[in-house]
Amino acid sequence: MLHPQRSLSELPRMSAASQVETAVLEEEFNWLLREEVHAVLKQLQEILKEASRRFSMPSPGLESQLKQENFILGSSTMDQVKGVLTLQGEALTQADINLKVAKSSQVLHFQFREDKQWKLQQIQDARNHVNQALLLLSSRDETYQFKTGAEVNKLMDAVMLQLTRARNRLTTPASLTLPELATSGLMVRNAMGRPFTPWSMQAAASCCGPAVSSVGKGDELNNNRFEVSHVHKVECVVPWLSDTLVFFTISLQLCQQLKDKISVFSSFWNYRPF
Numbered sequence: 001m002l003h004p005q006r007s008l009s010e011l012p013r014m015s016a017a018s019q020v021e022t023a024v025l026e027e028e029f030n031w032l033l034r035e036e037v038h039a040v041l042k043q044l045q046e047i048l049k050e051a052s053r054r055f056s057m058p059s060p061g062l063e064s065q066l067k068q069e070n071f072i073l074g075s076s077t078m079d080q081v082k083g084v085l086t087l088q089g090e091a092l093t094q095a096d097i098n099l100k101v102a103k104s105s106q107v108l109h110f111q112f113r114e115d116k117q118w119k120l121q122q123i124q125d126a127r128n129h130v131n132q133a134l135l136l137l138s139s140r141d142e143t144y145q146f147k148t149g150a151e152v153n154k155l156m157d158a159v160m161l162q163l164t165r166a167r168n169r170l171t172t173p174a175s176l177t178l179p180e181l182a183t184s185g186l187m188v189r190n191a192m193g194r195p196f197t198p199w200s201m202q203a204a205a206s207c208c209g210p211a212v213s214s215v216g217k218g219d220e221l222n223n224n225r226f227e228v229s230h231v232h233k234v235e236c237v238v239p240w241l242s243d244t245l246v247f248f249t250i251s252l253q254l255c256q257q258l259k260d261k262i263s264v265f266s267s268f269w270n271y272r273p274f
Helices: 014-056 121-138 150-173 177-181 237-272
Strands: 068-073 081-088 091-100 107-112 188-190 200-202 205-207 218-221 224-227
Touching: 014 121, 014 237, 081 188, 081 224, 150 237
Parallel strands: none
Antiparallel strands: 068 081, 081 091, 091 107, 107 188, 200 205, 218 224
């Protein structure tokens, strides 16, 4: 427990040298609470605003102004799946995919349904966590005076929780069950109108898919049996997602460094000699 405001008169058994040391540390700690904490909060806000800008949503009616990015699907181990995806903000708006059937070498061609887009829930969730972290930071403006180290640590823990959730959401996709995939409405179609299963985001800030567990696993929906016969994995790197993960890492380090500085003063007051 921190006691930075404890007066020297309460420590009668301390030597004069110890009292001077304590007074110096108290002044340093007060400066930390008054100046350095707010400097760190400002730096965190600047970094996270830049991260949030990468997740920015278009204004209503201005969706067409959001930059479209094309990505080529690729795999270092196989060529069964090839294609191009178009990412616009958090939505996959176009897809052109060729799937080679292993047994017959037949190539199936799939495209997006014109009335469907794939909203990438991982991007939406990560953006929401970043915005929550920004709200926490903005709740303590430059006029606010922190009184204890525990108060600073509580704020840093809350911010770090949101950043960790944002990072984990980008790097670890939530796997869907086969019924969830079948009812999601997220489909591309081939020339015969047959559906192709959705994609998700996964580690290394890549687009990949589909998020199913294993070949041969089945499930039922409306008395219809669904089963995974083949799983093909392809990826495309999204550079701005990689940049965002770097922002998260830097922000988490800044939070931890501030907590470590608080801990130094905590150790002194907890273990000072009398």
